Amino acid sequence: MRETRLWSLHILVLPIIAVLLGMHFAVMHYAPVFYGMSVDKAREFSTMIERGKSVTQLVLYILLLAAALYHGLYGLRGIIRELPLTPVLVKVVDAGIITFGLFIFAFGTYVTWWTFSYKIGG
Amino acid sequence: MNSNKPTAYNNRLGIKGWVYAGRYTFERYLYLGHRVSGLGLIAYMVLHIIETANRMRGVEAWQGLMALFASWPFKIIEYLLFAMAVFHAMNGVRLLVTELGFFLGKPREPVYPYSTSIKRHRPLTFVIMGLAAMIIILGGSSLFFP
Numbered sequence: 001m002r003e004t005r006l007w008s009l010h011i012l013v014l015p016i017i018a019v020l021l022g023m024h025f026a027v028m029h030y031a032p033v034f035y036g037m038s039v040d041k042a043r044e045f046s047t048m049i050e051r052g053k054s055v056t057q058l059v060l061y062i063l064l065l066a067a068a069l070y071h072g073l074y075g076l077r078g079i080i081r082e083l084p085l086t087p088v089l090v091k092v093v094d095a096g097i098i099t100f101g102l103f104i105f106a107f108g109t110y111v112t113w114w115t116f117s118y119k120i121g122g
Numbered sequence: 123m124n125s126n127k128p129t130a131y132n133n134r135l136g137i138k139g140w141v142y143a144g145r146y147t148f149e150r151y152l153y154l155g156h157r158v159s160g161l162g163l164i165a166y167m168v169l170h171i172i173e174t175a176n177r178m179r180g181v182e183a184w185q186g187l188m189a190l191f192a193s194w195p196f197k198i199i200e201y202l203l204f205a206m207a208v209f210h211a212m213n214g215v216r217l218l219v220t221e222l223g224f225f226l227g228k229p230r231e232p233v234y235p236y237s238t239s240i241k242r243h244r245p246l247t248f249v250i251m252g253l254a255a256m257i258i259i260l261g262g263s264s265l266f267f268p
């Protein structure tokens with residue numbers, strides 16, 4: 001049952017990733033097509049800070065971070081689990097992936113928060 | 123670790139199974155591509171989170187990094203990343219459709235010439251991969267000719 005739930009979550013986060021990753025690509029990589037703004041301008045420090053001040057962006061980025069990290073790391077776990085591991089090693093892999101995922105999630109959230117709370121001019 | 127003693131884990135193919143586990147069909151190559159692109163995306167995502175944290179080192183550090191990303195080798199890497207994401211997402215849609223039991227046809231008597239669910243599903247596979255190829259080509263044109 002636990003495995004079914006973990007797998008279902010791996011699938012259920014997909015619509016979130018599809019929409020938010022699509023938006024991220026549109027803003028950062030295809031700004032000339034979708035926003036009439038050059039890629040260089042879209043990636044300028046001031047533009048990035050201005051975008052990062054929006055609460056919507058703060059929430060959506062953290063959501064994308066959580067969804068994509070979960071989907072990707074769960075996929076990685078599945079691949080590693082195809083190896084002939086002993087039950088102890090399976091637990092070590094699980095613990096390692098969870099720790100790593102939480103660390104990267106915390107770090108990404110901190111950077112997103114840093115951008116959101118950045119004081120322009122000081 | 124991989125002893126001959128029968129254990130619950132002994133029937134797995136291990137690394138050999140990742141690379142080659144039997145007769146290859148088109149879908150088998152898609153499976154490999156899905157795996158490689160999935161691993162590529164998660165590796166890139168982690169690097170991307172670390173690399174964009176460079177903003178905390180100030181305006182100059184950020185602009186320097188962005189200038190590096192505007193160079194040709196990085197543009198090509200960025201395009202490969204886009205292509206990987208599109209392929210993975212489109213093939214992922216195909217996998218979901220299959221996993222939910224659509225486009226597989228009804229089970230039939232195994233009468234020669236055999237019609238497998240994979241074969242019945244193949245037209246959809248070609249349509250989805252054709253769409254993926256189109257998006258990848260169109261995406262490249264706006265990345266390289268802004």
Ligand code: HEM
Nearest residue numbers: 017018068072075076157160161163164167211214215217
């Ligand atoms: C819209 C975007 C995406 C879609 C539709 C998608 C779809 C899928 C599907 C259907 C699977 C197989 C699940 C299963 O049958 O058990 C999968 C596996 C996987 N995905 Fe994604 N995915 C997407 C984005 C991503 C991203 C952004 C990453 C990385 C951060 C990623 C990493 C992986 C990995 C590592 C696997 C495991 C591959 C394997 O077992 O061979 N995916 N994906």
